[in-house]
Amino acid sequence: MDSSLADAPDARSSVSIALAGSGGAGILTAGNILLEAAAQAGYYALMTRSSGPQIRGGESAALLRISTCPVECMEDRYDVLATADWENVDRFTAEIPLGSDSLIVGDPDRGEAPAAFAQSGARCANVKFKVMAKDVDGGRPNMLLAGLVAALIGLPEDAIRHAIAKLLAARPDAIEPGLIAAAAARARVADDRALATEARRLALAPARPHEATRWLLTGNEASGYGAIRGGVRFVAAYPITPATELLEWISPALTEVGGVLVQAEDELASINMAIGASFGGIPSLTATSGPGLSLMVESLGLAVAAEIPVVVVDVMRVGPSTGIPTKSEQGDLNIALFGFHGDAPHLVLAPNSIADCLRTTAWAVHLAEALQAPAVVLTDQFMGQSRAVIDQPADEPGGDPRIVAEPGAPGYERYAVTESGVSPMAIPGAAGITYTADGLEHGPAGTPSSQGADHITQSSKRLRKLESADYSAQWADVEGDGNLAVISFGSCTGPVREAAARAAADGIALRVISIRLLSPAQPGLLSKALDGISKVLVVEQNHSGQLFHYLRSHFVLPVDSTSLRKPGALQFTPGEIHRHLIDWGSN
Amino acid sequence: MNEQAIAEAPAAVTPADFKSGVKPVWCPGCGDFGVVNALGKALARMQLHPENVAVVSGIGCSSRIPAYTSCYGFHGVHGRSLPTATGLKIARPDLTVIVTGGDGDGYSIGGNHFLHACRRNVDMTYIVMDNRVYGMTKGQSSPTTEPEWNSKLTPRGTGLREFQPMVIALASGANFIARAFTGDPNALADVLVQAIQNPGFSFVEVLSPCITYRPEQRHWKKQVQRDALKPSVDAADAAMQVLRNDPLALGVLYRGGRAPYDPRSHAPAAQPVSELEKRFTV
Numbered sequence A: 001m002d003s004s005l006a007d008a009p010d011a012r013s014s015v016s017i018a019l020a021g022s023g024g025a026g027i028l029t030a031g032n033i034l035l036e037a038a039a040q041a042g043y044y045a046l047m048t049r050s051s052g053p054q055i056r057g058g059e060s061a062a063l064l065r066i067s068t069c070p071v072e073c074m075e076d077r078y079d080v081l082a083t084a085d086w087e088n089v090d091r092f093t094a095e096i097p098l099g100s101d102s103l104i105v106g107d108p109d110r111g112e113a114p115a116a117f118a119q120s121g122a123r124c125a126n127v128k129f130k131v132m133a134k135d136v137d138g139g140r141p142n143m144l145l146a147g148l149v150a151a152l153i154g155l156p157e158d159a160i161r162h163a164i165a166k167l168l169a170a171r172p173d174a175i176e177p178g179l180i181a182a183a184a185a186r187a188r189v190a191d192d193r194a195l196a197t198e199a200r201r202l203a204l205a206p207a208r209p210h211e212a213t214r215w216l217l218t219g220n221e222a223s224g225y226g227a228i229r230g231g232v233r234f235v236a237a238y239p240i241t242p243a244t245e246l247l248e249w250i251s252p253a254l255t256e257v258g259g260v261l262v263q264a265e266d267e268l269a270s271i272n273m274a275i276g277a278s279f280g281g282i283p284s285l286t287a288t289s290g291p292g293l294s295l296m297v298e299s300l301g302l303a304v305a306a307e308i309p310v311v312v313v314d315v316m317r318v319g320p321s322t323g324i325p326t327k328s329e330q331g332d333l334n335i336a337l338f339g340f341h342g343d344a345p346h347l348v349l350a351p352n353s354i355a356d357c358l359r360t361t362a363w364a365v366h367l368a369e370a371l372q373a374p375a376v377v378l379t380d381q382f383m384g385q386s387r388a389v390i391d392q393p394a395d396e397p398g399g400d401p402r403i404v405a406e407p408g409a410p411g412y413e414r415y416a417v418t419e420s421g422v423s424p425m426a427i428p429g430a431a432g433i434t435y436t437a438d439g440l441e442h443g444p445a446g447t448p449s450s451q452g453a454d455h456i457t458q459s460s461k462r463l464r465k466l467e468s469a470d471y472s473a474q475w476a477d478v479e480g481d482g483n484l485a486v487i488s489f490g491s492c493t494g495p496v497r498e499a500a501a502r503a504a505a506d507g508i509a510l511r512v513i514s515i516r517l518l519s520p521a522q523p524g525l526l527s528k529a530l531d532g533i534s535k536v537l538v539v540e541q542n543h544s545g546q547l548f549h550y551l552r553s554h555f556v557l558p559v560d561s562t563s564l565r566k567p568g569a570l571q572f573t574p575g576e577i578h579r580h581l582i583d584w585g586s587n
Numbered sequence B: 001m002n003e004q005a006i007a008e009a010p011a012a013v014t015p016a017d018f019k020s021g022v023k024p025v026w027c028p029g030c031g032d033f034g035v036v037n038a039l040g041k042a043l044a045r046m047q048l049h050p051e052n053v054a055v056v057s058g059i060g061c062s063s064r065i066p067a068y069t070s071c072y073g074f075h076g077v078h079g080r081s082l083p084t085a086t087g088l089k090i091a092r093p094d095l096t097v098i099v100t101g102g103d104g105d106g107y108s109i110g111g112n113h114f115l116h117a118c119r120r121n122v123d124m125t126y127i128v129m130d131n132r133v134y135g136m137t138k139g140q141s142s143p144t145t146e147p148e149w150n151s152k153l154t155p156r157g158t159g160l161r162e163f164q165p166m167v168i169a170l171a172s173g174a175n176f177i178a179r180a181f182t183g184d185p186n187a188l189a190d191v192l193v194q195a196i197q198n199p200g201f202s203f204v205e206v207l208s209p210c211i212t213y214r215p216e217q218r219h220w221k222k223q224v225q226r227d228a229l230k231p232s233v234d235a236a237d238a239a240m241q242v243l244r245n246d247p248l249a250l251g252v253l254y255r256g257g258r259a260p261y262d263p264r265s266h267a268p269a270a271q272p273v274s275e276l277e278k279r280f281t282v
Helices: A002-006 A027-040 A129-134 A141-153 A157-167 A172-191 A193-202 A219-230 A244-256 A267-279 A290-306 A333-338 A354-371 A381-385 A452-467 A490-505 A523-529 A546-554 A574-586 B003-008 B032-045 B062-068 B081-091 B103-109 B111-120 B165-172 B185-197 B215-223 B235-244 B273-279
Strands: A014-022 A044-051 A059-067 A078-083 A098-106 A123-126 A214-218 A234-237 A260-263 A284-288 A310-316 A347-349 A374-380 A387-391 A436-438 A476-479 A484-488 A510-515 A517-519 A535-540 A561-565 B053-057 B072-075 B096-102 B124-130 B176-181 B201-207 B251-255
Touching (some): A014 A027, A014 A141, A027 A044, A027 A059, A027 A141, A027 A214, A027 A387, A044 A381, A078 A141, A098 A141, A123 A193, A129 A141, A129 A172, A141 A157, A172 A193, A219 A284, A219 A310, A219 A354, A219 B273, A234 A244, A244 A284, A244 A381, A244 B273, A260 B081, A267 A284, A267 A290, A267 B081, A267 B111, A290 A333, A290 A436, A310 A354, A333 A347, A333 A517, A333 A546, A347 A354, A354 A381, A354 A387, A381 A490, A436 B062, A476 A490, A484 A490, A490 A535, A490 A574, A535 A546, A561 A574, B032 B124, B053 B081, B062 B072, B072 B081, B081 B096, B081 B103, B081 B124, B096 B103, B103 B111, B103 B124, B103 B165, B165 B201, B165 B235, B165 B251, B176 B185, B185 B201
Parallel strands (some): A098 A123, A234 A260, A234 A284, A347 A374, A484 A510, A484 A535, B053 B072, B096 B124, B124 B201, B176 B201
Antiparallel strands (some): A014 A059, A044 A059, A214 A387, A476 A510
């Protein structure tokens, strides 16, 4: 995908739009209309949303990137900042970087652009949205905003009409005024010389013809669907930002496939409900964020000891403590890897794009079931809450199901020591093979034991089953060639890929390694992927370099290995990483 | 009889069929022996089969019960037996689910789950063996310990009034509430049968002496007031009974009429999974 950014014709292949305004101005609706219209017109797109801490009201922003090729991250700068009013919009200064090439569109009757934006040197265009809205019976400024931006970037009129009708379907009486307002805004762009000039500059190249089905979804939805595709039929839920939408999506979806969701009283309950359901033979999952994961780790230790499959999706947010619940960070890698008490072999996986949330979550379910171990899936707020147009993902590889013991199996022992380390699991209802699942150390039959020999045997068995599995097909995405490598994970992968494409255009050849399976550590596979590499850069979004230090301690890296990291709340941009690659790659 | 006829003849289940043969870690004379015996009697009386019963517990002396039965057992994390059992029962409604534990596990570390299990009213039975002490950690005050009782951790007593589990259960919505005594195994088995058969969440407080750390509880045998509580379907009446009676009054207190919690959709056919993709298609 990356090369296609570079070989775009003169017309722009990508445009970045920021819509902002006070709460209740319908900014997110306007953003969703543009996203839907872009999808209809055959473009790829990505939209993130940002809002103040208020539950209702307050300011909000919809940040979009629309492109002729797939997009996994935001651009370095926004080409257009369009607002219906400026109330508190200056709070988004850091999130909406503008350049001297950018265009600010605002309503002069609703104030002036804050100095922080004006200082960028961006051009300003005045559009009296409020006055124009009054001319339309039932008209709202946000529909004018959507219509105006659609016209500026060259989205076809029928696409925006379709999007308005679809997104306002729940409020049928708003559709006609919306269509009229969007048409009025389009006429304004055509009639206003300055805006018409901007429109020529901002116009996207035509969308490329395509056969493949496109999907429009968030990472949280993709994770939820991946869970169901992997076989999950029981979910226990406790709401927490930014994981709640995953749980809200999967609740009705489970119902349609014969599964069930229970709302728990807290995260201690939700993880134990999931473990209880899985003990009953039903593949189970819960989703949470950092504070919830902290509450769950004691019980995840139980799932290790009792060998019960369970999956936890951690949609990471800025921590520690309550941190910044609505912003992204990759700060939970350490707790996911090392937070368990005792020696507790388990799985940690990380999807690296919205589309990959589907495949990796399904894979986590497959691995947990086949290996009878807990799996933590690390996504983050950026992937979880951003909405993207993607190509329909290929079906993920299937997995081995849980190995279940036959009723009446003679001499059955639940924790029998096997070569692979996996022992057949008795499922309640099966006669003649009952056992007690136990967090206490036990012998092969499951009977509690305080003998050191049993502890050594069972610890080895639990480690062996994870270490002997073959993860080579999916453990990482390894792309590109050269003697330099950038290693990353999760949502940093998008900007790393784009930065690597830019560096390649500068003549710096790079290999990008995005690690999907973080635990059990695969030093052998990484060494193979690093064959011929003399220098490594590890890119991640946290303050302490958790991935960098993990790789340094459990893997073999070249001596010349360095770290590029920053904490949340702002995602890396491709430009930030590209600038670093130029200095790093040429020294 | 030929071999096939023997195989097909329904063998009557006996209390012995519910014993695992694992030797309990309990002190000689522990009240919990009586509970595991009464549970076996109750399950045999109902002619349930061990493989269709799950016994779920947390941590503590009484939480060791699952491994002493031949049922499917789950000995999990301290205080979390009720959520584990809730997940199991909702995922597998065909199973009979019994939860066992002590006063520390259920009312202290697991207190929030107790409230919500009563409120949620999943069809299962919660047996709390109350000895008013943490036994496994060698004698500390629990939520039901008398305020003036001394321990190494609280040498002058806790000074805190006792938690009232039956009142809490009533206020939180449990559908069946009783108090029984482990020293009366037949009466206990009888209460357990009623609890298991009653739909929804059944709560049975079992007075189960800890003769090691609370030797004075040996006298409960003489102090308990048998059949002092009268079954009521009225929550207000039941609350008055339990508050006005002696804490050692035994009997079934309350039988509610709430339907058990059932979050499953009973819509006919489940869709193929790929139908869900229509939500995403542009």
